[in-house]
Amino acid sequence: xxxxxxxxxxxxxxxxxxxxxxxxxxxxxxxxxxxxxxxxxxxxxxxxxxxxxxxxxxxxxxxxxxxxxxxxxxxxxxxxxxxxxxxxxxxxxxxxxxxxxxxxxxxxxxxxxxxxxxxxxxxxxxxxxxxxxxxxxxxxxxxxxxxxxxxxxxxxxxxxxxxxxxxxxxxxxxxxxxxxxxx
Amino acid sequence: xxxxxxxxxxxxxxxxxxxxxxxxxxxxxxxxxxxxxxxxxxxxxxxxxxxxxxxxxxxxxxxxxxxxxxxxxxxxxxxxxxxxxxxxxxxxxxxxxxxxxxxxxxxxxxxxxxxxxxxxxxxxxxxxxxxxxxxxxxxxxxxxxxxxxxxxxxxxxxxxxxxxxxxxxxxxxxxxxxxxxxxxxxxxxxxxxxx
Numbered sequence: 001x002x003x004x005x006x007x008x009x010x011x012x013x014x015x016x017x018x019x020x021x022x023x024x025x026x027x028x029x030x031x032x033x034x035x036x037x038x039x040x041x042x043x044x045x046x047x048x049x050x051x052x053x054x055x056x057x058x059x060x061x062x063x064x065x066x067x068x069x070x071x072x073x074x075x076x077x078x079x080x081x082x083x084x085x086x087x088x089x090x091x092x093x094x095x096x097x098x099x100x101x102x103x104x105x106x107x108x109x110x111x112x113x114x115x116x117x118x119x120x121x122x123x124x125x126x127x128x129x130x131x132x133x134x135x136x137x138x139x140x141x142x143x144x145x146x147x148x149x150x151x152x153x154x155x156x157x158x159x160x161x162x163x164x165x166x167x168x169x170x171x172x173x174x175x176x177x178x179x180x181x182x183x
Numbered sequence: 184x185x186x187x188x189x190x191x192x193x194x195x196x197x198x199x200x201x202x203x204x205x206x207x208x209x210x211x212x213x214x215x216x217x218x219x220x221x222x223x224x225x226x227x228x229x230x231x232x233x234x235x236x237x238x239x240x241x242x243x244x245x246x247x248x249x250x251x252x253x254x255x256x257x258x259x260x261x262x263x264x265x266x267x268x269x270x271x272x273x274x275x276x277x278x279x280x281x282x283x284x285x286x287x288x289x290x291x292x293x294x295x296x297x298x299x300x301x302x303x304x305x306x307x308x309x310x311x312x313x314x315x316x317x318x319x320x321x322x323x324x325x326x327x328x329x330x331x332x333x334x335x336x337x338x339x340x341x342x343x344x345x346x347x348x349x350x351x352x353x354x355x356x357x358x359x360x361x362x363x364x365x366x367x368x369x370x371x372x373x374x375x376x377x378x
Contacts, residue, residue, distance in 0.1 A: 002297070004297055005296075005297055005298075005299040005300060005355050005358070006351050006354075006355050008300060009329070009351070009354055009355065009358075010329075010335060010336055010351075028300040028301060029300070031300040031301070031302060031303045032300045034303045034305075034306065035300075035303060035305040035330075036330050036331075038305050038306070038308070038311060039305075039311070039326075039327075039330050039331050040330075040331050042225070042229070042311060042312060042331070044191060044221045044222060044225050045221060045224055045225040045228055045229075046221055046224075047220040047221050047223075047224040047238070047241060048238065051220065051238055051241060051242050051245075052213060052216050052217075052220070052245075054242050055216065055242055055245040055246055055249065056209070058242065058246050059246050059249045059250070062246065062250070
């Protein structure tokens, strides 16, 4: 059985084996190879030189578009990074302001507790200045309560607690002054 | 319009030049263009039979080459790589512009009479390009891709997004049509002295 035209055009391993032993198929294959040679000898057509310039221009345009895309991507990434950094700082500041407020409240409580202990042991003298400080303390306590009720910012609350701390420090220093004088 | 006698995808380019081209050296890229542009244009033109389209395809092919060469690995296969790009590009373009008549599934059962290669009927052919231009575009494309460019049926089928049978049938049919035109050309009196 000879090879079909289709088999001759792209023989598989078995068909190549057949070609080795079949003179008629080899002859037909020889004709095909000659035709293939003629087709391969087709003259090359010449390309217009201007196309290279077009290629360069088009390539540069595509590269520019790509660069712009990369730049846009980078700037977006940069913007995102800055935003993340700012958020981190704001959150930290928020945390810091909270911790400052917490420690101020704690300090105020400790100082007030000390004054209360001194008062209960009658070691605390109720001088005019101390009484004035107590009025100031009552006022600031009202302000602090109002600040919490009005949901004022931590900054406002911190300032009020600082003010209260100064009043308490003043009360204690007056007491210590009196003590040292009496000694 | 005619230049060298053979299609130049087999031409080699110096390794150092390919390295320079990978780094974006325009002079090196221009040498690669000069080496393969005519081969690309010849293949695109012979398949499409359209001068402007073939130029356009060649332009697009080299834009792809300029971009893709950065990632191209291997020195010896540069011509083969460019050949593959131009072949795919040409088939895609003629398919998208519907210039290509694709054989229907029912036409896959075509089988030649088994006498296509009993003699070298192409030997006495006067103008092979003229003969090829008479073939339908799909026959011309498969014939050139298989017989001249060395693609196998599997590769051609992939390019056309068809089965291997499509490539086999189209190829043997192309040979049969070419033989018919060749015998007609032989019978026609020479036009040399016609006005």
